[in-house]
Amino acid sequence: MPISSEELPRHLASGLKPLYVVHGDALLLAVEAADSIRAAARAAGYSERETFIAEQHFKWAELRNSAQSLSLFAERKIIDLRIPSGKPGTEGGQALQDYIANMSPDILTLISLPKLDWSAQKSQWFTALERHGVMVSADDIPRQALPRWIGARLKRQEQSVDPVTLEFLADRCEGNLLAAFQEIQKLALLFPTGQLSFEQVRDAVMDVARYDIFKLSEAMLNGDATRFARILDGLRAEGTATVLVLWAVSEDIRTLGKVLQAVQRGGNLGNALRDLRVRRDRQGLIENAAHRLKFPLIERALQQAARLDKTIKGLRQGDVWDELLQLGLRFSK
Template identity: 30%
Template structure:
């Protein structure tokens, strides 16, 4: 069973699964998911909680000892395993498979990790644990899902934002859900009637959005020029190193060039499979590949080379204007050359 984190509370109140797999990159959702599971489990007699951080030197006997304890002699137990950020290697996968065979009704297993890869989803250990368990998606909501996420959070606090207020809350808190939670709690105290509009938001809140280079790349691929420029301005204001952005876009442009060349002889579906493009990312790449030509991408790479030379040789001259130019050119509809 797979669900989004915002549906977990509803799920655990109906049925408690023996295993929960919490995977994602959003600290707030991971934290809230753990708390929801703990609260529901406590009401069913799981009074002990053991938390382990897994690494290459971890002693798995500690986990096995907990899993073999039965409720006749001890309380029912929650075992939380925090996987390493580097992922699950062969040794850890072997131990997780062994643990899956040891689980029983007096143990509730919670596995916490970062964003899953396709290979991990298909791994034996993951399938063994998820067969009778619940996989909880704790990824940060993207800009398309964020307004619905904001609306659900408002509903839980009896807040009634109008459509413009929802959009503003989403824009101002993108990539920073902890700040969103704090802002909504503040608004609930300030406005007991729950009515939210642009005037009230502007009077009460300031921007708390947090962007990364990957938000910028997604905007460039989608051809959203205004959004890409807005993200760049914030990254520049936050002091993000130009070299980081240059290296990130260089990798994407080189991949787009190779994909465009492959598309001359292969269908786009096969190109996506060859470059292991996730389903969720395919609309972004499809937009870029439709908009750009091989000649366009080569021109962008030449401009990027100028940016790199300027960054490394002219310390008294900013290369940010050229990067803004590259960003604009990549987003504009272009004539295929």
């Protein structure tokens, strides 16, 4: 049963299930989800808790032994299993399948995993978890959903702001959800409940955005010139190597060009994405860009990227950051 971390409180209010799996790359949401599950379990009488961290050389027999024993003072307990790498290995994968097949009704099991790649999600142990457990996704909040998420968090502390201020907050906190959470808490400490003005928020909130090259490429593919320029400025301020920035955007430009060529030859867009092994989390971006752009633009962009590569290597003169900006603006809507 898949649910999001935002849906979890409503689910827990309707009763507990024996197995929960929290997975995703948003540490804040993952921690909150696991805390909520443990709190609900304690309230339901699960008074004992054992925690296991399955790292290298972990003895999987300990998990089985724990499930087969309850202390004299507890009728129900929580088994809290954390797999930081998301890779239990062959022995661990089989141990998880055996464990799930013999779960006790007096034990609530909570398994915490990072964001998993496609191959891990297709593994036998993960599909077994999906069949028997509640799968709580704790994925990072995408930029377009961030204002709504911030608004909901403000509502929890009985505060609100207008849409313009929500966008301002989202810009300042993009890519750094934990810092966003801290800034929202700061607003609760500084101001009373009710509507906050833009000026109050602006003066209180630091610029805590954490920029990365993949979000830059995402903004380029979406044709979002304003966001592309802002992230590029952030990367420059953080001292990101220009060769990495160019590599990230060039990879997506090349992939987009190959997709468009395949479609021009009469191929299916979905098949082209699969043949090129485009990651599932980026297929929508590439597909939307392929519908919007023409191949001649991609050719010119690749030529510009090649010139930019020479500039970075010192083989031609030019302002690298300005040329990176111009490259990204080619894709603007």
